[in-house]
Amino acid sequence: VMTQSPATLSVSPGERVTLSCRASESVSTNLAWYQQKPGQAPSLLIYDASTRAAGIPARFSGSGSGTDFTLTISSLQSEDFAFYYCQQYNNWVRGLTFGGGTKVEIK
């Protein structure tokens, strides 16, 4: 089970944002983060816990291993207001599970 917190984060543009994702058991660094905007499919931000996907700005960073992970946005831009989901891919046989998501909204 993947648990994300908080469920909603109200922030102002330019602020630093930290999102949390916790796994019920160790997933090593087999963790990805996705961004989803209303009416769109999710898109990959971070994989292997800390590697930015192609074209992702440097203001996005990921960290963690084992059971505790963090996605940080160093200075929130207007286009970053969206939902963010973590996903573990440690064991395909047992399923690729997503967290419940965090909504980052304008304060």
Add this chain to the structure above:
Amino acid sequence: EVQLVESGGGLAQPGGSLRLSCVASGFTFDDYAMSWVRQTPGKGLEWVAGITGSGGSTYYADSVKGRFVVSRDNSKNTVHLQMNSLRAGDTAVYYCAKDRANYGDYLEDWGQGTLVTVSS
């Protein structure tokens, strides 16, 4: 450029069936595993099923095991999701997605999704 285009969604009755398809382009299709992920209206994401590049191995979420079948036709760059014994709780947007490699992994590319509504 990777493109994934889903089709086959629509309205189905409880207990009924639907078959979703996803046509892929822009990459060597049989080198990659493919997944189906769904999103209930207003809710989060749920991985549903995955299949290896050859189609030789398939994996399912417990919520759909025994009811859904994932398959692929590599000659047509297409992956399918056969959904049987549908329930109201299966109502969702269904996305097909390309895995990073030929096994369950993170999802590099996503289609735009197709809506499945299960209702009488």
